[in-house]
Structure formats: C-alpha cells, structure tokens
Amino acid sequence: MLRYARPIQQLIEALEKLPGIGPKTAQRLTFFLLRSSEQDVRTLGEAILSLKGETQLCQQCYNYCTAELCPICEDPHRDGSVICVVEEVSDLMALERPGEYQGLYHVIGGALSPVENVKPSDLRISELLERIKQTLPQEIILATSPTVEGDATAEYLRELIRALPDPPRITRIALGLPVGGDLDYADQVTLARALRGRTVMED
Amino acid sequence: MQISHLALHNFRCYRQIDLDLPPGVSIFVGPNASGKTSLLEAVLVLATSKSPRTTRDRELVYWTASWGSISGQFRGMDTSSPSIRIVLRGAVSGDEQDLPSVLNGAKHIEVNGVRCDSVTELVGQAPAVLFSPDDLQLVKAGPAVRRRFLNTALAQLMPRYLDDLLRYRRALRQRNELLKQMQAGRAMGSDLAPWTSQLVETGSRISGDRQNFIAALGEDAGQLHTTLSDHSEQLTLQYDSVLAGIDDPDEKAEVFREELERSHEQELHRGITVIGPHRDEMAVAIDGYAARQFASQGQQRTAALSLKLAEAQVMQKRRGEPPILLLDDCLSELDAARAAKMVELAGQFEQILITSAGSSSVLRESNYGAWYEITDGRIRPQ
Ligand SMILES: Nc1ncnc2c1ncn2[C@@H]1O[C@H](COP(=O)(O)OP(=O)(O)OP(=O)(O)O)[C@@H](O)[C@H]1O
Ligand SMILES: [Mg+2]
Ligand SMILES: [Zn+2]
Numbered sequence: 001m002l003r004y005a006r007p008i009q010q011l012i013e014a015l016e017k018l019p020g021i022g023p024k025t026a027q028r029l030t031f032f033l034l035r036s037s038e039q040d041v042r043t044l045g046e047a048i049l050s051l052k053g054e055t056q057l058c059q060q061c062y063n064y065c066t067a068e069l070c071p072i073c074e075d076p077h078r079d080g081s082v083i084c085v086v087e088e089v090s091d092l093m094a095l096e097r098p099g100e101y102q103g104l105y106h107v108i109g110g111a112l113s114p115v116e117n118v119k120p121s122d123l124r125i126s127e128l129l130e131r132i133k134q135t136l137p138q139e140i141i142l143a144t145s146p147t148v149e150g151d152a153t154a155e156y157l158r159e160l161i162r163a164l165p166d167p168p169r170i171t172r173i174a175l176g177l178p179v180g181g182d183l184d185y186a187d188q189v190t191l192a193r194a195l196r197g198r199t200v201m202e203d
Numbered sequence: 204m205q206i207s208h209l210a211l212h213n214f215r216c217y218r219q220i221d222l223d224l225p226p227g228v229s230i231f232v233g234p235n236a237s238g239k240t241s242l243l244e245a246v247l248v249l250a251t252s253k254s255p256r257t258t259r260d261r262e263l264v265y266w267t268a269s270w271g272s273i274s275g276q277f278r279g280m281d282t283s284s285p286s287i288r289i290v291l292r293g294a295v296s297g298d299e300q301d302l303p304s305v306l307n308g309a310k311h312i313e314v315n316g317v318r319c320d321s322v323t324e325l326v327g328q329a330p331a332v333l334f335s336p337d338d339l340q341l342v343k344a345g346p347a348v349r350r351r352f353l354n355t356a357l358a359q360l361m362p363r364y365l366d367d368l369l370r371y372r373r374a375l376r377q378r379n380e381l382l383k384q385m386q387a388g389r390a391m392g393s394d395l396a397p398w399t400s401q402l403v404e405t406g407s408r409i410s411g412d413r414q415n416f417i418a419a420l421g422e423d424a425g426q427l428h429t430t431l432s433d434h435s436e437q438l439t440l441q442y443d444s445v446l447a448g449i450d451d452p453d454e455k456a457e458v459f460r461e462e463l464e465r466s467h468e469q470e471l472h473r474g475i476t477v478i479g480p481h482r483d484e485m486a487v488a489i490d491g492y493a494a495r496q497f498a499s500q501g502q503q504r505t506a507a508l509s510l511k512l513a514e515a516q517v518m519q520k521r522r523g524e525p526p527i528l529l530l531d532d533c534l535s536e537l538d539a540a541r542a543a544k545m546v547e548l549a550g551q552f553e554q555i556l557i558t559s560a561g562s563s564s565v566l567r568e569s570n571y572g573a574w575y576e577i578t579d580g581r582i583r584p585q
Binding site for chain 1 (some may be wrong): 321322323327361364365366370373374376378380381384394396398400401436471
C-alpha cells in the first residue's frame, strides 16, 4: 500500500482518533495545515500543548482553570451559601451564560452508570460532602442532566446530603418550557415533564 | 390522518418513487416480491420510526446504496399537517461525500423541516396501524409480541408513554448491570436505590397506561370479534401484571416498590430484575379459554384482526382522529364473509392502503378505491 511521508501519515492517524473525524476529514485537515503558514501551525501546536500543560482543576469546585482556584470561586461577590452540582464543566458554562446564577459550583465529573462502569467512587462525591461539612452552605442545587442517569445521580446525592448533620436545603433544577413558545407549541414530552415537576407558587 | 404524498429513495426495492395518494381506499395489486409490503412498511416507519420487520434500519436501504430516504406529506383534520422525512444509512459504506449532510448518525428524522433529537418528537405525529398476516402471532406467540403491540399503540397515542418506556428500559438495563456487579461483589446494595426509584417512577406510569388501554381495547375488541365471528364467540382481554388491578398511580408505585423488595433475594441470585412491566402480559381468551393454547387457526386469526381493528378504533376515539390503516395482504387469509366484513369495517376510516397479491374478488365487488399496479419496485395507477 502506498503511504504518505511519515509526518503526514502520523498527523492523519492522530487526527483520526478525535471524535467525529473520519479518515477523509483527517486527510483534509492535514493537507490544509501543510499549506498553512508556519506561524498559524505553530500557534495551533502551542495551543494544543498548553491545553494539557497549563490547565488544572479548581481545588474547590473542579472547574478548569489556570490557578489553584477558578475565577468563580475567587470572586468575592459570588454567594458562597449556594452550591450548584453539575456533571461536567460544559454544564457549568451553560449555567453561567445567562448571568442569572450568583452562587458557586461543584463539578462531580459525570453521572452514575453501571453499564459504563461509573461507580460513586469515580465521581467527586466525597469531595462534595466534605465541602458541605466544611463550608456549611444553605442550599445545594442538584443540576445533573434530566436523563435516567442524571436523575439517579441526583437521588443518590440527595440521600447522602440528607444524612449529613444539619443538612442544607436540597433543590433540583426545574425543567422549563421553551421561551417565547406558546404552550400549544411545546412538544408533549416537555409539557408532561414540566407538569410533573410543577412547584408550589409562593406568595 | 391521511398521507397525501409519499416519496421513496433507495428504500427496499424502490430506487425512486413519487406517489400522490387520495383519501379513502387505495388498492395496490402486484405479484410476490413486487414491493407491496415494502410500500406499507415505509408509511409505518414514518409513523413509528421503526420497521415492523426488522430492528436493523440498514436493511431498509436498497442493497447497493449507501443511504435511502422516506418522505411523507400528511394531512390532519385540524391544523396539524406534518411533513416527515427519514434518512437512513445503508449497509454498504459509500463515499462520505455522497451522504446527505444531515446524516451524522445512522438515522436522521425531520418533522416539518426541523430535526428531531428524540423519537418522541416523531411518534404520534402521523399515526398508522398495520394489518399483516404476521398479526396471527399476536394471539399465537409469547407475551413479548403483545407487549410490543401495546407499546406501538400507546407510543402513538401519547408521546409521554414512549418517553417513559425509553427511560424504563434504560433504568432496567442499568439496574440489571448493577445487580450483576453486586452478585460478583463489585458493587454495594446501597447503590441500587436510585435505579429502583427510576424504575418505579416510569414503570408505574407505564403500567397505568397499559391497564387503561387494555380495558378500552377489550371493550372494542370484544364487540368486533362478536361481529366477525357471527355472534357466536366472546373475546376477552386481561391485563396480567404484578401491578394489575391498582387504579391509583401512587399506590401502583408503592406496590411496585414493595414487590421489588420482596423479590430482592431472587433478583440478586439471578442478576436480573425479575418483576415489572417488562414482564407484563395481555391475556387473550375466547369464551374463557386462553386463545394462545386452545383457539383454532381461524379463531386466532379473527381474534388478531379484532385486536388490530380495536387498536385503530381506540386511537380514533382518544385522538379524535382516525389513524391511517395499512392492510398488507390480509384479506386473502380470511373466508369471503369475513373479508367482506373486514372491508366494511375498514371503510369507516379516513384512509386505507390495501395490498393484494391477486385481484381479490371481495375487493373487486366492493367496487371502491383507487387501483394501482406494483411491479418490480414501480407503481402505476390503473
Ligand atoms: N434492502 C433491500 N434492497 C433491495 N431489495 C430488497 C431489500 N429488502 C428486500 N428487498 C426485496 O424487495 C422485494 C419486495 O419485497 P416485499 O416484501 O415488499 O414484497 P411483496 O410484494 O410484499 O411480496 P409478497 O407478496 O411475497 O409478500 C423482494 O424481492 C425483496 O427481496
Ligand atoms: Mg408482502
Ligand atoms: Zn472553582
């Protein structure tokens, strides 16, 4: 079989391992880079290297950052009495985007899944319990995803947090309806779930 | 609901067809292996996202094609006139560049031009009921076939049911895996509780839906069977389940939880969840005797037909709109009197697509409908 020169072949094979990239795309990207300027390729290469070298996990909430604590945990204006538990950093980013939430986070690093062999000890659950005992927040918001796995993880956490001495209030993020849509346009499953998750109207 | 236009591209034996369909009856006549079942199959895939013949979507695409598609324009009674498009990946991997860009995975589903992230957004949009010679299995085969029948009907009636069903299966799979790990001493008993909760929550709703549906179905199927069997026989349905006979949803959940606890030793021993809706049965009896064991071929056939017609009727009543009826070569299996009755009963529906290998005399005499000829993946109006 005819093979490309070693450096080309090497990069194609490395790119192919990335999610969503097949042999064809890997080839296209490789030849694109070959034609790009030295400077552009260097910037990309350095960005990839520093991704691993300089990124670390926040010691308190396990967000990605470049220091001991992430900007959210460091921010004195954030409300330390509320901790929002999410599966991944991408969920944290999504919750930050509206600028509504002022509390802190805890990234547990996934959801329970026996099928994928994710056990409680694989998630940052003991770290969460320890943090609650240390910082005594008033509320824990469970914002794991609304999948079977996310819901099971939320319930698992709820039971553990409840068992703590003087436990905080525990809430589960509500599944809302799409904004701007009339009720009659919302899909039926969303509506059914929203109805089941209804809350008492406080005055 | 009615389908006014169907377009197939590399679907089964069809390379390319575009077909306008009128309301009322359409009759497709063609020899064996001409593509009759495949045509109705295409409509059912639009309705339910799945083929009744296979679980491997790849098989639906023309042998040598890397992808295929089904598109349908539907017309509802009120404002709902969904257009549905499903693109499927084939068994042969063609050039990636030739695949439609929407096809990232194995299957792409689109309703009114918007991509569906979940099948729950599709199923129920354009409901259909298929009658086929295989329906005999509904009475003859084991409980799994009848559970599938209940699931297909209920999913089209309420998208919420399908959501619960998918979640139940997921929770069951996780729970069973954990039971196996516990068996091997690799997991703790306390890890089981959240999966049990997920199972109980979705499972008790599924059970409630099935219980109500079987009650409604039993009433209609009983009447239909009496009509089809010339008033001589009594067909009855019964929901058989650990959760049967409980009306209150909270009580159902509580009983499910208790029963799971009671069976805990057994499930630990076997490494699987031994009770729950995944073990449900809809028992079919004729004159009090289990139809599966005691009914004759003819009786079983009539019972299956009654069940199917009842399914269509209950859908019509609950949705306020009839489903599309798809009759695949099923008149040839009936004697002339029953076939005539069947045609008469089907006539109440808004749209019926009928296939037939021969030009059946019952159909000729009924003297209605638009006629088409199918030959080797081509369809021509007659
Ligand atoms: N993926 C596929 N690609 C191409 N042809 C297929 C594919 N799957 C099945 N076929 C062929 O399509 C033809 C039509 O099949 P279909 O089941 O629709 O026939 P039919 O008209 O219902 O026949 P019968 O009267 O025997 O039930 C058959 O010859 C079958 O082998
Ligand atoms: Mg056929
Ligand atoms: Zn932090």
